[in-house]
Amino acid sequence: MKKNDTNPIAQRVRQIPASGIRKYFDLIASLEGVISLGVGEPDFATPWHISEAGIYAIEKGYTMYTSNYGLIELRKALAAHLRNRYGITYSPNNQILVTTGSSEALDLAMRAIVNPGEEIIVPDPGYVAYMPCTVLAGGVVVPVPTFVENDFKVRAEEIEKRITTKTKAILLGFPNNPTGAVMERKELEEIAELVRRHDLYVISDEIYDRLVYGVEHTCFASLPGMQERTILVNGFSKAYAMTGWRVGYAAARPDIIEAMMKVHQYIMMCTSIMSQMAAIEAVTSGEEAVRHMVAEYDRRRKVIVKGLNEIGLRCFEPRGAFYAFPSVKSTGLSSEEFAERLLKEEKVAVIPGSAFGGCGEGYIRCCYAVSLPDIEEALQRMRRFVERHHG
Numbered sequence: 001m002k003k004n005d006t007n008p009i010a011q012r013v014r015q016i017p018a019s020g021i022r023k024y025f026d027l028i029a030s031l032e033g034v035i036s037l038g039v040g041e042p043d044f045a046t047p048w049h050i051s052e053a054g055i056y057a058i059e060k061g062y063t064m065y066t067s068n069y070g071l072i073e074l075r076k077a078l079a080a081h082l083r084n085r086y087g088i089t090y091s092p093n094n095q096i097l098v099t100t101g102s103s104e105a106l107d108l109a110m111r112a113i114v115n116p117g118e119e120i121i122v123p124d125p126g127y128v129a130y131m132p133c134t135v136l137a138g139g140v141v142v143p144v145p146t147f148v149e150n151d152f153k154v155r156a157e158e159i160e161k162r163i164t165t166k167t168k169a170i171l172l173g174f175p176n177n178p179t180g181a182v183m184e185r186k187e188l189e190e191i192a193e194l195v196r197r198h199d200l201y202v203i204s205d206e207i208y209d210r211l212v213y214g215v216e217h218t219c220f221a222s223l224p225g226m227q228e229r230t231i232l233v234n235g236f237s238k239a240y241a242m243t244g245w246r247v248g249y250a251a252a253r254p255d256i257i258e259a260m261m262k263v264h265q266y267i268m269m270c271t272s273i274m275s276q277m278a279a280i281e282a283v284t285s286g287e288e289a290v291r292h293m294v295a296e297y298d299r300r301r302k303v304i305v306k307g308l309n310e311i312g313l314r315c316f317e318p319r320g321a322f323y324a325f326p327s328v329k330s331t332g333l334s335s336e337e338f339a340e341r342l343l344k345e346e347k348v349a350v351i352p353g354s355a356f357g358g359c360g361e362g363y364i365r366c367c368y369a370v371s372l373p374d375i376e377e378a379l380q381r382m383r384r385f386v387e388r389h390h391g
């Protein structure tokens, strides 16, 4: 690159595409009467007792920095939560780091372990931040395809084909955004066996761990021998409807958490104390609210999956998160064309599957964390659209 290049933006940043999701937000904002199945966030407000804990923090003058690791009370509560739920023991002193959303935890995990040119194996389709986080840390993304025929689960043998001498880690994001796929324990055990044999690490983004329907979530770090090799990433945004509070966390062995904390202390210092105090309330007393929201998502899930299949958009049954991922191939439109035209013609916002990787082409992501009447109205509009665009 010439020294006096007129573009001030670093190559590294130019390399990463703008999120395929954000550009729809501008379009949605410019139209009236849109039903949005686009944004991936709960439609519930944060349960009031959790919000109150944040308000109380401000009222009582808890307005200062915390330890770089996060409030020790929160780390203790998270350690107890992980022990009770998944039977894994993390020391609150040096194995848990509180972050600004799980987004920061993902970024820190990459920066802490990736050397330039090292490869991270990432299931495709997958969450939009995985590729940019890897690239910004100097790593190389190696996508591993997942297919509807296998309920969008990632298979150990497909991962193994992509392991090279440069492979550092496998990034797992299950329950999956955008597909709603959930991995079964025995399928994860096969991946754990690979991790052991090839001396790899796993970054396991389990932000949707609580949002599963009729199946059990297996925490990857709870598999034999995997706690040492896993950076567990999680947060409060989805399960507790706390997207705006920006609290997440990472749990891993002390040397990895120490490395992540080293980066975190210079770029973030700590997560907002009010949000951390609300998070303590969430993790210690939020169980009932989580159950209530999960039951409601499940009701909506059944309605949207049935509805999409009835209008000819074939949809496998998602068992986790709050997304349906139907095929739009029968319309002959690409996923981007489908999403753009559906928005303009019928004012329903969905996200093209291609925004989540090459294997997402031919699908759209419909978030069902919206009210049942809105889901029903969206389905009617989509039915009209599909009838117009069929063959």
Ligand SMILES: Cc1ncc(COP(=O)(O)O)c(C=O)c1O
Residues within 6 Å of the ligand: 040, 100, 101, 102, 103, 104, 127, 173, 176, 177, 205, 207, 234, 235, 236, 237, 243, 246, 247, 248
């Ligand atoms: C799979 C996945 N991981 C991480 C995040 C980031 O969540 P947050 O930073 O709010 O914790 C999201 C948000 O949509 C997500 O879908």
